[in-house]
Amino acid sequence: MPTLLKVHGSQNQFFILDQTTLDQPLTDPELRQLTQQVTNPQTGLLGGADGVLVVDRPFRPGAQAQMRVINADGSEATMCGNGLRTVARYVANRDQLDQFKVDTKDASLRVRKQDDLAPGVPAFAVEISPVRFAKDALPFDNLGHDRLLDTPAPELWPRLRFNAIAVPNPHLISFVDRPALQDDVLGVIGHRLNGKNPYFNDGVNVNFAHILGHNQLFVRTYERGVGFTNACGTGMSATSLAFVLLYPEAADFDQPIEVFNPGGKVRTIVHFQNQEYWIELIGNATFTHEIVVDEADLHRAAVQTDECQITTTGEQAAYQAFVSQLPQLGLID
Numbered sequence: 001m002p003t004l005l006k007v008h009g010s011q012n013q014f015f016i017l018d019q020t021t022l023d024q025p026l027t028d029p030e031l032r033q034l035t036q037q038v039t040n041p042q043t044g045l046l047g048g049a050d051g052v053l054v055v056d057r058p059f060r061p062g063a064q065a066q067m068r069v070i071n072a073d074g075s076e077a078t079m080c081g082n083g084l085r086t087v088a089r090y091v092a093n094r095d096q097l098d099q100f101k102v103d104t105k106d107a108s109l110r111v112r113k114q115d116d117l118a119p120g121v122p123a124f125a126v127e128i129s130p131v132r133f134a135k136d137a138l139p140f141d142n143l144g145h146d147r148l149l150d151t152p153a154p155e156l157w158p159r160l161r162f163n164a165i166a167v168p169n170p171h172l173i174s175f176v177d178r179p180a181l182q183d184d185v186l187g188v189i190g191h192r193l194n195g196k197n198p199y200f201n202d203g204v205n206v207n208f209a210h211i212l213g214h215n216q217l218f219v220r221t222y223e224r225g226v227g228f229t230n231a232c233g234t235g236m237s238a239t240s241l242a243f244v245l246l247y248p249e250a251a252d253f254d255q256p257i258e259v260f261n262p263g264g265k266v267r268t269i270v271h272f273q274n275q276e277y278w279i280e281l282i283g284n285a286t287f288t289h290e291i292v293v294d295e296a297d298l299h300r301a302a303v304q305t306d307e308c309q310i311t312t313t314g315e316q317a318a319y320q321a322f323v324s325q326l327p328q329l330g331l332i333d
């Protein structure tokens with residue numbers, strides 16, 4: 001019988017489904033329906049999740065596997081940084097490899113096993129690229145600019161300055177003070193730009209960042225296709241790039257940046273090589289549950305917690321012990 005894995009990177013929760021283990025792979029409409037069903041926080045599996053990561057055979061030469069990202073609302077994203085770390089661990093275990101490439105929609109990305117973050121907290125480093133700033137890459141429109149880099153955009157929110165970076169999924173980033181992190185502005189902007197609006201017609205992930213110190217950030221994200229999330233890997237990566245570009249006195253290229261988030265902490269390293277930016281994202285790849293499912297239930301999007309054989313891995317306790325020794329920042333409730 002096939003197995004779903006419940007996993008997380010910085011508590012950004014997913015189910016991993018390996019299509020190569022099924023007698024009959026799910027079609028795209030079936031994947032969308034399954035994702036909407038299992039991720040639902042009330043009626044889904046094990047309290048739901050932010051999306052489903054679909055593992056499949058690679059489609060570019062030199063890659064070991066393919067990852068597709070289905071958001072909780074059934075839309076498909078080009079990339080997922082936290083998710084890629086967990087898929088990297090899954091493929092590394094399956095194929096007994098420490099480093100390889102994973103095909104994502106727009107690129108084959110390098111992944112590499114790292115030392116555990118703490119006892120029982122496995123970690124992977126993943127490549128986040130390609131990076132684009134042009135408005136067509138996100139896309140956005142009607143803001144009077146071809147790119148947003150520390151740019152006021154009163155149409156989006158008065159008094160804030162914005163950065164728009166595709167990595168390659170689209171991110172809007174604003175550096176804010178402590179009170180702005182805590183009030184509801186992020187939710188209002190995120191909700192508006194992910195509904196029908198004249199600016200981001202495919203929606204956008206919205207990140208608020210607060211500078212904590214040299215090479216130290218806190219990032220909170222409202223995700224396209226999801227809503228508020230505990231952490232967004234591509235968001236923290238795009239925000240780290242904006243950090244080194246806008247605040248050269250506070251952040252360095254090629255040096256680890258500590259990025260705290262509501263679900264824990266990751267490290268990023270921003271590079272500029274061969275005239276291109278790319279970011280390394282390093283963090284936990286935690287497996288919390290193994291769920292044995294009936295393949296027919298996957299096809300009919302009817303996977304219920306009380307009808308599956310579920311094994312708890314015990315890794316969540318180790319992750320919580322790791323989080324409990326992080327500084328208590330008290331930035332959001």
Ligand SMILES: N[C@@H](CCC[C@H](N)C(=O)O)C(=O)O
Nearest residue numbers: 077080081082169232233234
């Ligand atoms: N949480 C992810 C990003 C998932 C995709 C996003 N919702 C989108 O639609 O672009 C991450 O860790 O990067």
